[in-house]
Amino acid sequence: MMNLFPKTHIDFLKYRKVYFSLFAAVLVAGVICFFTKGFNMGIDFTGGTMVQVQFNAPVEMSQVREALSATGANSELQSYGNNAFSISEKSTEQEVGVVQARIEKALDALNVPYTVQQTNSVGPAVGESMTERALWAILLSLVFIIIYVAFRFSNILWGISGVVALFHDLWVMALAFSITGREIDLVVVAAFLTVAGFSINDTIVIFDRMRENIRLHPKMDAAELINTSINETLSRTVITTVTVLFALFVLYFLGGEVINSFAFAMLIGCISGVYSTIALTTPLVYTWTHGQLVADDTNRPATQHNVETFVNEQNRKNNKRNRRNRR
Amino acid sequence: MSNKLAVKWGIIIAILLGSLYLIYPNYKWYSKPLSERETLDTLGERPKRMLNLGLDLRGGSSLLLELEVAKLSGKEPLNEAMARAIEIIRNRIDQYGVAETSITKQGDKWILVQLPGVSNPQRAEELIGKTAMLEFRIVKNDTTEAQKAFEKLETMEKPFDENGNLVPEVAKLVPAGSQILRNKDGGYSLVTDKATVTGADLENARVVMMSDNGYPAVSFTFNAEGAKKFGQLTGANLNRQLAIVLDNTIQSAPVVQSRITKEGQITGSFTPEEARALAIVLKAGALPAPVKVIEKKTIGPTLGEDSIKSGLSASALALVLILLFMMIYYKAAGFIADIALLLNFVLTVAIMSYFSATLTLPGIAGMILSLAMAIDANVLIIERMREEKRAGRPVYEIINLGYDKAWSAIFDSNITTIIVGACLLQFGTGPVKGFAVTLIIGLLVSLFTAVFVTRAIYELILTSNTKEISL
Numbered sequence: 081m082m083n084l085f086p087k088t089h090i091d092f093l094k095y096r097k098v099y100f101s102l103f104a105a106v107l108v109a110g111v112i113c114f115f116t117k118g119f120n121m122g123i124d125f126t127g128g129t130m131v132q133v134q135f136n137a138p139v140e141m142s143q144v145r146e147a148l149s150a151t152g153a154n155s156e157l158q159s160y161g162n163n164a165f166s167i168s169e170k171s172t173e174q175e176v177g178v179v180q181a182r183i184e185k186a187l188d189a190l191n192v193p194y195t196v197q198q199t200n201s202v203g204p205a206v207g208e209s210m211t212e213r214a215l216w217a218i219l220l221s222l223v224f225i226i227i228y229v230a231f232r233f234s235n236i237l238w239g240i241s242g243v244v245a246l247f248h249d250l251w252v253m254a255l256a257f258s259i260t261g262r263e264i265d266l267v268v269v270a271a272f273l274t275v276a277g278f279s280i281n282d283t284i285v286i287f288d289r290m291r292e293n294i295r296l297h298p299k300m301d302a303a304e305l306i307n308t309s310i311n312e313t314l315s316r317t318v319i320t321t322v323t324v325l326f327a328l329f330v331l332y333f334l335g336g337e338v339i340n341s342f343a344f345a346m347l348i349g350c351i352s353g354v355y356s357t358i359a360l361t362t363p364l365v366y367t368w369t370h371g372q373l374v375a376d377d378t379n380r381p382a383t384q385h386n387v388e389t390f391v392n393e394q395n396r397k398n399n400k401r402n403r404r405n406r407r
Numbered sequence: 408m409s410n411k412l413a414v415k416w417g418i419i420i421a422i423l424l425g426s427l428y429l430i431y432p433n434y435k436w437y438s439k440p441l442s443e444r445e446t447l448d449t450l451g452e453r454p455k456r457m458l459n460l461g462l463d464l465r466g467g468s469s470l471l472l473e474l475e476v477a478k479l480s481g482k483e484p485l486n487e488a489m490a491r492a493i494e495i496i497r498n499r500i501d502q503y504g505v506a507e508t509s510i511t512k513q514g515d516k517w518i519l520v521q522l523p524g525v526s527n528p529q530r531a532e533e534l535i536g537k538t539a540m541l542e543f544r545i546v547k548n549d550t551t552e553a554q555k556a557f558e559k560l561e562t563m564e565k566p567f568d569e570n571g572n573l574v575p576e577v578a579k580l581v582p583a584g585s586q587i588l589r590n591k592d593g594g595y596s597l598v599t600d601k602a603t604v605t606g607a608d609l610e611n612a613r614v615v616m617m618s619d620n621g622y623p624a625v626s627f628t629f630n631a632e633g634a635k636k637f638g639q640l641t642g643a644n645l646n647r648q649l650a651i652v653l654d655n656t657i658q659s660a661p662v663v664q665s666r667i668t669k670e671g672q673i674t675g676s677f678t679p680e681e682a683r684a685l686a687i688v689l690k691a692g693a694l695p696a697p698v699k700v701i702e703k704k705t706i707g708p709t710l711g712e713d714s715i716k717s718g719l720s721a722s723a724l725a726l727v728l729i730l731l732f733m734m735i736y737y738k739a740a741g742f743i744a745d746i747a748l749l750l751n752f753v754l755t756v757a758i759m760s761y762f763s764a765t766l767t768l769p770g771i772a773g774m775i776l777s778l779a780m781a782i783d784a785n786v787l788i789i790e791r792m793r794e795e796k797r798a799g800r801p802v803y804e805i806i807n808l809g810y811d812k813a814w815s816a817i818f819d820s821n822i823t824t825i826i827v828g829a830c831l832l833q834f835g836t837g838p839v840k841g842f843a844v845t846l847i848i849g850l851l852v853s854l855f856t857a858v859f860v861t862r863a864i865y866e867l868i869l870t871s872n873t874k875e876i877s878l
Contacts, residue, residue, distance in 0.1 A: 132710070176700045176701060176702060176703050177700065177703060180703075195707065196526075196705070196707065197706075197707040197709065197710045198704075198705060198706045198707060198710050199703065199704065199705045200703075200704045200705075201702060201703040201704070202701075202702045203471075203473075203701035203702055205473070205701060206471060206701050206702045209514065209836075210836060213834050213835060213836055213839075214834075214835070214839060216834045217830050217831045217833070217834035217835050217839065218830075220830045220833075220834065221826065221827040221830040221831070224826045224827075224830060225823055225826060225827070228822065228823055228826055229823070232819055266769065266838045266839070267768055267769060267772070267838075269838075269839065270768075270769035270772045270773070270838065270839065270842045271772065273827070273831060273839070273842060274772055274773070274775070274776045274842075276827060277776055277780075277824040277827050277828075277846070278776065278779065278780075280820070280823050280824065280827070281780060281783065281820040281823070281824060284816060284819045284820040284823055285783075285787065285816045285820060287819075288815050288816035288819060288820075289816070291815075292812070292815075312794075313790075315790055315793075316783075316786050316787055316790040319736065319786050319790070320779075320782065320783045320786050322732075323729050323732060323733070323779070323782055323786075324779050324782075326725065326728050326729060326732065327725035327726070327728065327729055327775070327779070328725075330721055330724050330725040330728060331721050331722070331725055334717065334720070334721040334724065335717060335718055335721040335722075336713065336716075336717030336718055336721070339717070339718050339721065339768070342768075342772060
């Protein structure tokens with residue numbers, strides 16, 4: 081059996097004050113960054129026009145910039161190598177297509193033949209609605225996650241802790257995009273959503289182990305129980321994360337420009353997701369429940385008697401299966 | 408083999424064969440050269456149940472239109488007006504001859520028109536943009552009030568406001584029961600404000616060449632009701648000018664020589680292209696209100712091809728790396744998980760083909776997430792089996808306990824993610840929706856492949872009295 085992880089006994093909860101301080105630091109850094117640096121929102125959200133052109137002969141970036149500045153508009157120029165450029169302009173122009181015509185006219189002045197490879201003109205109303213709907217979707221999913229987790233794990237605090245971790249991951253990704261100034265477009269939003277799904281998946285796996293351990297060791301101290309659960313699932317956590325990171329690194333380096341920002345967002349989010357499950361979700365559950373993992377003592381699902389029933393149940397099932405398999 | 412296991416394998420094999428059957432048309436279609444596909448497309452011989460590529464992957468353009476609700480006639484509810492507008496736009500675009508156009512309603516008053524393979528949608532835009540409100544009105548230029556109004560108009564720079572209404576100074580000069588409209592060739596005319604005969608009374612419209620100057624014109628014929636009304640109108644107004652009004656502009660105003668019932672002609676210095684477009688829109692009918700383009704995207708065919716090529720090859724490499732890693736780290740168990748993963752991919756593509764779903768880049772992202780979760784399900788199971796193996800249990804117990812204990816985690820995490828997907832499906836627009844659809848399909852499939860299928864494989868192995876499985 082190839083095993084990278086011998087049985088570990090790490091006390092994850094011990095450092096929870098460090099995690100919480102780090103979380104606070106990330107929150108503060110986020111607020112500062114979001115207000116001072118802001119986001120480079122793509123025109124899908126702000127409204128505006130993007131034109132991507134491919135020149136058929138060598139053209140310097142400075143030439144293109146000069147030609148564009150003649151129009152007097154405030155446009156952003158980006159080179160894609162190989163004489164390909166993307167010109168974007170955020171505007172609140174109601175009329176779609178006006179800006180595109182102006183940009184093309186400016187480029188005509190260079191007297192170098194080119195083909196328009198891609199254009200995107202978004203009216204301001206569309207951008208607004210897009211943002212609004214995306215935010216609603218995220219908000220609604222968070223609420224439903226809390227409800228479902230609370231229902232399945234019989235404690236609403238577990239659900240809220242999971243969502244805090246989810247929020248942390250989205251926050252970290254937003255921070256990464258704010259710092260690097262990478263553009264947030266619809267593909268990046270898809271990456272945010274993917275990370276949300278992935279992060280909650282990690283949380284559920286550890287919660288599931290905690291639920292099981294509560295049933296098996298009803299007398300176990302909460303801190304020990306949480307630590308045991310994290311340690312027991314650590315191998316799975318690392319293997320799954322490494323597998324996904326593998327795939328993401330390949331996409332990041334070889335996937336082409338559109339996939340690149342998707343992979344970047346996913347890389348940040350996945351790393352943050354694993355961290356937050358171990359360093360935020362479970363410590364929060366521990367802190368908020370004051371070491372009382374099950375909501376109400378009288379409803380405690382696992383007494384010693386219940387554990388025996390559970391084990392007996394398992395044995396009975398297995399015997400039945402064994403008999404069947406031997407047949 | 409027990410009966411139950413035989414049934415399990417029967418189900419698995421049936422589903423696999425069904426999937427391959429559903430995927431086959433995709434293979435057959437996409438292995439044809441592009442030119443042949445295009446010809447078949449225009450002939451409408453494209454297979455129906457097939458996976459379509461989104462505009463971001465194959466190139467094309469999309470237009471988002473907004474129906475100007477303020478200009479709707481008050482009687483028609485918005486829903487009906489939208490349905491009618493979509494129907495009319497579809498009729499117009501169909502004439503234009505683009506294969507696989509999709510025209511869908513977005514939100515309350517938006518219409519999304521997608522034109523695959525069209526990288527310059529200008530002509531389509533012109534076709535859609537025309538309201539095509541055709542009316543026949545009587546010209547009343549020869550009154551003194553009309554002359555006064557025209558004199559005032561000549562002194563004005565902007566006699567019409569943004570909504571196309573006359574500014575108050577001029578409006579008060581216009582006599583009751585009439586209206587001032589622009590002539591196509593310049594100047595204005597005073598016409599009756601009610602039209603008894605409109606484009607709705609037409610039966611057909613086509614382009615004809617005028618015999619005297621060779622200019623194209625549009626000739627139209629009335630339906631029975633229209634012919635009766637037009638006969639009354641022309642009969643009562645002999646020797647007066649009849650204004651042919653299109654979208655509030657007077658195209659021409661010929662003098663009525665005799666009573667006309669059956670057909671007429673719209674002249675004006677049209678280019679052949681304009682005349683063809685006019686005939687198309689007249690035949691398709693008028694939009695309930697004008698539409699305006701609020702979003703326009705075009706993606707050239709080469710760009711689509713490039714992004715699909717680099718994206719596909721990177722994804723394939725990533726997949727191979729994952730498969731290898733699982734096999735090296737988890738040995739036989741990893742290999743079984745790999746089989747399930749490939750099957751997951753095949754089933755997802757088959758289901759998407761069955762529903763003729765459209766694959767976009769965000770859709771691929773959704774697929775990646777569902778594949779990652781399918782791997783995770785197997786990692787969970789195998790890690791549990793390892794725990795049981797360490798406890799020194801016999802092989803059948805290892806397998807049974809591994810599945811039993813991992814099941815609740817797999818179930819809960821999949822359901823939670825499906826909940827997220829459902830919210831996105833409900834609220835998301837275009838690209839977000841594409842992500843949600845592939846994610847939900849992929850997750851449902853993974854519950855089947857990663858749990859049901861792998862377990863069936865283990866149970867099959869157990870029938871041969873295997874004492875140990877490497878994991």
